[in-house]
Amino acid sequence: MDAPAIYRDSLVWDDHCGFEMLPDAPLAPLLKPWREAGVDYLSINVGYDVKAWTRTIENIAALRRRLPTEAPFCRLVSTVSEIDQARADGKLAVTFDIEGMDALAGRTDMVQLYYDLGVRHMLFAYNRNNLAGSGCHDEDTGLTDFGRQVIVEMNRVGMVVDCSHSGFKTTMAAMEISADPVVFSHSNPKALVDHGRNITDEQIKACAATGGVIGINGVNLFLGEEVPSPSNVARHAAYIAELTGPEHVGLSLDFAPKEEDTEDDASGNQESSDVSGSIARNPHYWPPGTGYEKGVSYLDIRRLPDIATELATVGFRKSEIAGILGGNFRRIAEQVWK
Numbered sequence: 001m002d003a004p005a006i007y008r009d010s011l012v013w014d015d016h017c018g019f020e021m022l023p024d025a026p027l028a029p030l031l032k033p034w035r036e037a038g039v040d041y042l043s044i045n046v047g048y049d050v051k052a053w054t055r056t057i058e059n060i061a062a063l064r065r066r067l068p069t070e071a072p073f074c075r076l077v078s079t080v081s082e083i084d085q086a087r088a089d090g091k092l093a094v095t096f097d098i099e100g101m102d103a104l105a106g107r108t109d110m111v112q113l114y115y116d117l118g119v120r121h122m123l124f125a126y127n128r129n130n131l132a133g134s135g136c137h138d139e140d141t142g143l144t145d146f147g148r149q150v151i152v153e154m155n156r157v158g159m160v161v162d163c164s165h166s167g168f169k170t171t172m173a174a175m176e177i178s179a180d181p182v183v184f185s186h187s188n189p190k191a192l193v194d195h196g197r198n199i200t201d202e203q204i205k206a207c208a209a210t211g212g213v214i215g216i217n218g219v220n221l222f223l224g225e226e227v228p229s230p231s232n233v234a235r236h237a238a239y240i241a242e243l244t245g246p247e248h249v250g251l252s253l254d255f256a257p258k259e260e261d262t263e264d265d266a267s268g269n270q271e272s273s274d275v276s277g278s279i280a281r282n283p284h285y286w287p288p289g290t291g292y293e294k295g296v297s298y299l300d301i302r303r304l305p306d307i308a309t310e311l312a313t314v315g316f317r318k319s320e321i322a323g324i325l326g327g328n329f330r331r332i333a334e335q336v337w338k
């Protein structure tokens, strides 16, 4: 099978990146790796519960204002047909996602606002409990009434409900309630690697039952190897496909470029797009003993073509590889976005 040709001919979709967006971040060096990888669509993470929710607004403002001039190889899109058009024009289509409902400041009204600004999926709680539900590294108290109201509003607005980073009970309730397909944008199977961020077979099957997709994460801790490899991403994809069928598998490598590749000054600013500093300063969100303290490493997004090859090696057919590379997440967007 000609995996490089399949890669070239497929829509390539990365549903989540792992750098910490900052309003003054130099955008071109931050996003160039996705262009170099031949990715057609990227969801940029614009905020998470670790930072004040107003930072999410600042990040969206910065991206909307500066992306067209500073990273003209990208194009902000709002529909699936605009993604297809961007691909035809040789542009990297971009929308946003949010990790944690602290960003709503307690108001369901905010869902429509974020959608109008380009946010297409949002998860409940970033590792720790919040107003909407439980995080995966906290006491599993479940979905709150506010979390339930948000799901109803997300369904109305057309924003995809994302269960990554959230506690088991919260996710099972969310998948029960949502009228639309639900995703785990970037979560790996716990049966292969027993880490709190990974998800059980029961969660994987419940996600598929909604019609949803699970995106394979490229972070070393969740793949269970020191240096993340394309073959291991394919192994995790094959495990989920075995449980659910290949149409419920996608890719979300959670990649963050190395700090030295994105720094543009020596201002001494403590903030950077490298999450390792945030991990060290915020043990509440990344509890000691869960592996983060040893440092995380990412599978470089530029190795995405190698993943296509490895997917062929583990036995996926051409149409199945195209689905995993992007067709499956595209289907969710077509069903849910309005």
Ligand SMILES: [Zn+2]
Binding pocket: 099, 165, 186, 254
């Ligand atoms: Zn994440």
